[in-house]
Amino acid sequence: MEPKRLRIGSRESLLAVAQTKLVIEQLKANYPDLSFELVTLKTTGDKILDKTLDKIGGKGLFVKELDQALLDGRIDMAVHSMKDLPMEISDDLPVAAVPKRGDPRDVIVLPLTGDFGEPGQVIGSSSARRVLQARGLFPEAEFQSIRGNIHTRLRKLDGGQYSALIMAAAGLKRAGLEERISRYFSVEEMLPAAGQGTLCVQVRKDFDQSFFSCIHDRGTELVTEAERSFVRALDGGCSSPIAAYAEITGSDLNLTGFYCDESDGTGREKSIRGKAQSAGELGRRLAEQIRE
Numbered sequence: 001m002e003p004k005r006l007r008i009g010s011r012e013s014l015l016a017v018a019q020t021k022l023v024i025e026q027l028k029a030n031y032p033d034l035s036f037e038l039v040t041l042k043t044t045g046d047k048i049l050d051k052t053l054d055k056i057g058g059k060g061l062f063v064k065e066l067d068q069a070l071l072d073g074r075i076d077m078a079v080h081s082m083k084d085l086p087m088e089i090s091d092d093l094p095v096a097a098v099p100k101r102g103d104p105r106d107v108i109v110l111p112l113t114g115d116f117g118e119p120g121q122v123i124g125s126s127s128a129r130r131v132l133q134a135r136g137l138f139p140e141a142e143f144q145s146i147r148g149n150i151h152t153r154l155r156k157l158d159g160g161q162y163s164a165l166i167m168a169a170a171g172l173k174r175a176g177l178e179e180r181i182s183r184y185f186s187v188e189e190m191l192p193a194a195g196q197g198t199l200c201v202q203v204r205k206d207f208d209q210s211f212f213s214c215i216h217d218r219g220t221e222l223v224t225e226a227e228r229s230f231v232r233a234l235d236g237g238c239s240s241p242i243a244a245y246a247e248i249t250g251s252d253l254n255l256t257g258f259y260c261d262e263s264d265g266t267g268r269e270k271s272i273r274g275k276a277q278s279a280g281e282l283g284r285r286l287a288e289q290i291r292e
Contacts, residue, residue, distance in 0.1 A: 006076045010040050010066075081171075085195070097215050097216040099220070103197050105197075108164050122164075123164050125165065129258075133190045194228050226255045232283075243258035248276050252273055256271040257290055
């Protein structure tokens with residue numbers, strides 16, 4: 001018998017809540033008699049804003065409190081950005097659904113007033129991956145770290161602390177801020193983070209995962225599996241300067257990976273193609289090739 005009410009956990013940021021509501025809307029369309037309670041939590045990653053993510057243990061800090069709430073039975077499911085999940089996921093808290101992927105691209109955001117002129121300009125980004133790739137596109141610019149939620153970052157930008165920001169397209173669109181996007185980077189210009197633009201639903205292992213089949217997208221699951229497998233094989237956490245992007249054409253999957261050798265700061269990029277059903281194996285094979 002289906003539950004009459006589901007408690008859905010989310011980070012308390014406006015973006016996280018907006019993303020969770022998107023999932024709730026999809027579930028309501030398939031289960032109109034079910035009611036939903038949104039439960040928001042502040043995570044450790046939301047609280048520590050004076051250090052970069054790689055200095056405080058990576059992006060797993062954005063899910064720990066929600067994991068505990070699941071294990072304690074305070075919530076029935078949690079909605080995450082896939083790129084916030086640790087590469088190793090507990091068997092006790094499986095991913096039950098991966099909805100269709102949003103826009104995976106990175107974008108440039110400019111202040112409400114003023115244009116971006118590259119020489120001497122300060123570009124804000126919280127991602128080592130973005131900075132490494134953007135240096136090739138904007139060699140004269142200075143890059144500085146920026147933390148905080150989307151609205152906090154935009155306030156800092158509009159307040160004159162930065163000349164431009166590099167952000168994820170999907171987050172801005174889901175937050176209703178698509179008009180702030182000044183330029184999209186193609187995936188060839190800036191390879192996204194593994195799972196960028198993808199949401200996921202996490203549950204306890206005793207939850208009937210078939211309940212979520214109505215919102216699950218198999219294609220998104222496969223490309224995400226390939227991307228995360230590549231990163232996992234390189235022992236890269238969510239904050240490592242590693243990028244991966246996969247696309248499916250017919251029954252084939254094409255995966256491109258970017259890896260930075262931190263010993264000398266050089267980046268390497270390679271691609272691999274194979275059967276989509278072997279997504280995880282393709283990710284592992286590409287990791288082996290890029291290390292050679």
